[in-house]
Amino acid sequence: MARNDGRAPNDLRAVSFQRRFTDTAPGSVLACFGRTRVLCTAMYVDGVPPFLQGRGQGWVTAEYSMLPSASPDRKQRDRAGKVDGRAIEIQRLIGRSLRAVIELNKITERTIWVDCDVLQADGGTRCAAISGAWVALHDLFTVMETRRVLRGWPLRTQLGAVSVGRVGGQILCDLDYSEDSKADTDSNIVMTGAGEYVEVQGSAEGAPFQRADLDAMLDVGGAAITRIFELQKAALATK
Numbered sequence: 001m002a003r004n005d006g007r008a009p010n011d012l013r014a015v016s017f018q019r020r021f022t023d024t025a026p027g028s029v030l031a032c033f034g035r036t037r038v039l040c041t042a043m044y045v046d047g048v049p050p051f052l053q054g055r056g057q058g059w060v061t062a063e064y065s066m067l068p069s070a071s072p073d074r075k076q077r078d079r080a081g082k083v084d085g086r087a088i089e090i091q092r093l094i095g096r097s098l099r100a101v102i103e104l105n106k107i108t109e110r111t112i113w114v115d116c117d118v119l120q121a122d123g124g125t126r127c128a129a130i131s132g133a134w135v136a137l138h139d140l141f142t143v144m145e146t147r148r149v150l151r152g153w154p155l156r157t158q159l160g161a162v163s164v165g166r167v168g169g170q171i172l173c174d175l176d177y178s179e180d181s182k183a184d185t186d187s188n189i190v191m192t193g194a195g196e197y198v199e200v201q202g203s204a205e206g207a208p209f210q211r212a213d214l215d216a217m218l219d220v221g222g223a224a225i226t227r228i229f230e231l232q233k234a235a236l237a238t239k
Contacts, residue, residue: 004178005034012162012174012224017135017235027140029235031132034176035122040132041115042140044149048109058107060137062094064129066118090126091116093199097130097159097190098137100198106154112140123177127161127188131228134159135235158193160228164217166209171216173224185209189221193229 007013013034021030027042048059064087068074078084094116114136116129137155144150165175165183172179180186187202202214 003172004176009170010173010220010223012227013176015131015228015231017132017232019135019139019235019238025136025140026143027136027138029132029136029139030119031128031135033124033128033131033174035120036124036128036176037118037120038125038128038132039115039117039119040129040136041117042112042133042136044107044110044112044140044144046110048111053109056109057105058110058112059104060095060099060102060107060112060114062091062098062114062116062133064091064094064116064118064126066121066125070118070121090129093126093188093190093201094130094133097161097198098133101134101156101159101192102137102154103152103156104154106150106152107141107144108149108151110149112137121177123175123180124163127163127174127190130159130161130190131232135232138236156192156194158229158232159190159198160193160225160232161188161190162221162224162228163188164221164224166213166217171213171220173220185213185217187214187217187221189218189225191222191225195222 016032018030022028025041025043029040031038066075114133118125163175164173164187166185167179167183184206190198
């Protein structure tokens with residue numbers, strides 16, 4: 001099938017990581033996957049949640065939200081007592097994905113806050129958030145290292161994520177909204193730089209999928225995330 005933007009089935013959209021997007025957070029990255037744009041910021045505070053106090057290790061947590069104007073139909077802001085269940089699920093995914101590549105004892109008893117705010121949504125926002133958040137964390141830890149508040153470099157390896165789906169019987173990489181909305185199968189794949197899976201989310205939106213479909217999605221997703229790793233490294237190499 002022909003894709004709206006002319007991409008081949010295995011191709012990513014145009015992906016970029018614009019570092020130091022804001023001046024106030026030590027880690028600040030605008031992650032762009034096509035028309036999806038997510039602002040990822042990373043900051044640290046002294047202290048950890050009660051269940052970690054006295055253990056000599058830190059904590060990493062994430063929050064995710066969409067601006068009201070992120071999509072054509074205005075999204076209502078979260079209010080006290082009324083929180084978007086989808087946002088909660090996504091921010092938990094972001095948090096546990098980041099923790100999978102961090103040695104928490106290296107940050108001592110400090111909490112890292114990663115905020116992922118969707119400025120514009122066109123599919124794959126959670127994957128853009130995870131991939132951009134890793135770059136923001138790298139910049140934050142660089143700042144913390146210069147301030148001598150780390151016991152050692154905390155990042156074990158890279159972290160990236162991409163969406164893959166089956167649309168019209170074909171496996172497509174990095175779905176935009178128009179593709180995602182009509183996908184028979186939709187999946188999100190999170191991987192480390194060591195080639196390990198942190199999470200594979202997959203569901204049949206239409207007809208059930210076969211094992212061969214899952215294998216194909218993992219292959220396509222793995223190759224795409226390898227490309228994301230290259231783009232992360234290129235962004236970090238830019239002064």
